[in-house]
Amino acid sequence: MSTSVESTDRSVGKRLQETAVAGVRAIAFWIAVVLPVAYLPVLSTLLLPRSLTVVPLDPFLALVASLGIHGSCVLLGHEHAPGYERRVSSVR
Secondary structure, eight states: OHHHHHHHHHHHHHHHHHHHHHHHHHHHHHHHHHGGGGHHHHHHHHHSOGGGOOOOSOHHHHHHHHHHHHHHHHHHHTTOOTTHHHHHHHHO
Protein backbone atom coordinates (compact mmCIF):
# COMPACT_ATOMS: atom_id res chain seq x y z
CA MET A 1 0.00 0.00 0.00
CA SER A 2 2.84 2.38 0.66
CA THR A 3 4.07 1.99 -2.92
CA SER A 4 0.82 3.38 -4.32
CA VAL A 5 1.08 6.38 -2.00
CA GLU A 6 4.71 6.91 -3.03
CA SER A 7 3.83 6.64 -6.73
CA THR A 8 0.97 9.10 -6.23
CA ASP A 9 3.34 11.51 -4.48
CA ARG A 10 5.81 11.16 -7.34
CA SER A 11 3.16 11.72 -9.98
CA VAL A 12 1.88 14.80 -8.14
CA GLY A 13 5.44 16.05 -7.77
CA LYS A 14 6.15 15.37 -11.43
CA ARG A 15 2.98 17.21 -12.50
CA LEU A 16 3.87 20.12 -10.24
CA GLN A 17 7.36 20.25 -11.73
CA GLU A 18 5.97 20.10 -15.30
CA THR A 19 3.55 22.90 -14.49
CA ALA A 20 6.32 25.06 -13.03
CA VAL A 21 8.59 24.47 -16.04
CA ALA A 22 5.72 25.23 -18.43
CA GLY A 23 5.00 28.45 -16.52
CA VAL A 24 8.62 29.60 -16.67
CA ARG A 25 8.75 28.78 -20.39
CA ALA A 26 5.54 30.70 -21.03
CA ILE A 27 6.71 33.77 -19.13
CA ALA A 28 10.11 33.72 -20.86
CA PHE A 29 8.44 33.27 -24.26
CA TRP A 30 6.15 36.27 -23.83
CA ILE A 31 8.93 38.45 -22.41
CA ALA A 32 11.01 37.56 -25.48
CA VAL A 33 8.08 38.56 -27.69
CA VAL A 34 7.42 41.91 -25.98
CA LEU A 35 10.95 42.97 -25.03
CA PRO A 36 12.02 44.30 -28.46
CA VAL A 37 9.62 47.20 -27.88
CA ALA A 38 12.03 48.36 -25.17
CA TYR A 39 14.80 48.67 -27.76
CA LEU A 40 13.19 51.78 -29.23
CA PRO A 41 13.73 54.09 -26.25
CA VAL A 42 17.18 52.63 -25.63
CA LEU A 43 18.22 53.16 -29.24
CA SER A 44 16.78 56.66 -29.21
CA THR A 45 19.00 57.51 -26.25
CA LEU A 46 21.99 56.35 -28.25
CA LEU A 47 21.02 58.50 -31.23
CA LEU A 48 19.76 61.67 -29.55
CA PRO A 49 22.01 64.20 -27.83
CA ARG A 50 22.48 63.62 -24.11
CA SER A 51 20.53 66.75 -23.18
CA LEU A 52 17.29 65.46 -24.79
CA THR A 53 17.24 62.07 -23.09
CA VAL A 54 15.44 61.37 -19.84
CA VAL A 55 16.92 57.93 -19.17
CA PRO A 56 19.41 58.15 -16.29
CA LEU A 57 21.24 54.96 -17.36
CA ASP A 58 24.17 54.67 -19.67
CA PRO A 59 22.48 53.86 -23.01
CA PHE A 60 25.11 51.34 -24.08
CA LEU A 61 24.82 49.48 -20.78
CA ALA A 62 21.01 49.49 -21.09
CA LEU A 63 21.26 48.10 -24.63
CA VAL A 64 23.67 45.34 -23.60
CA ALA A 65 21.50 44.43 -20.60
CA SER A 66 18.30 44.29 -22.65
CA LEU A 67 20.03 42.17 -25.31
CA GLY A 68 21.24 39.79 -22.60
CA ILE A 69 17.80 39.52 -21.03
CA HIS A 70 16.21 39.04 -24.44
CA GLY A 71 18.66 36.29 -25.36
CA SER A 72 18.07 34.51 -22.06
CA CYS A 73 14.31 34.67 -22.51
CA VAL A 74 14.60 33.34 -26.06
CA LEU A 75 16.65 30.39 -24.81
CA LEU A 76 14.31 29.64 -21.91
CA GLY A 77 11.07 30.12 -23.82
CA HIS A 78 11.88 28.59 -27.19
CA GLU A 79 10.04 25.32 -26.40
CA HIS A 80 6.85 27.04 -25.27
CA ALA A 81 3.85 26.00 -27.35
CA PRO A 82 0.82 28.19 -26.61
CA GLY A 83 -2.22 25.99 -26.01
CA TYR A 84 -0.15 22.80 -25.73
CA GLU A 85 -1.11 22.19 -22.09
CA ARG A 86 -4.80 22.37 -22.98
CA ARG A 87 -4.42 19.92 -25.87
CA VAL A 88 -2.49 17.42 -23.72
CA SER A 89 -4.87 17.61 -20.77
CA SER A 90 -7.91 17.08 -23.03
CA VAL A 91 -6.33 13.90 -24.44
CA ARG A 92 -5.61 12.38 -21.01
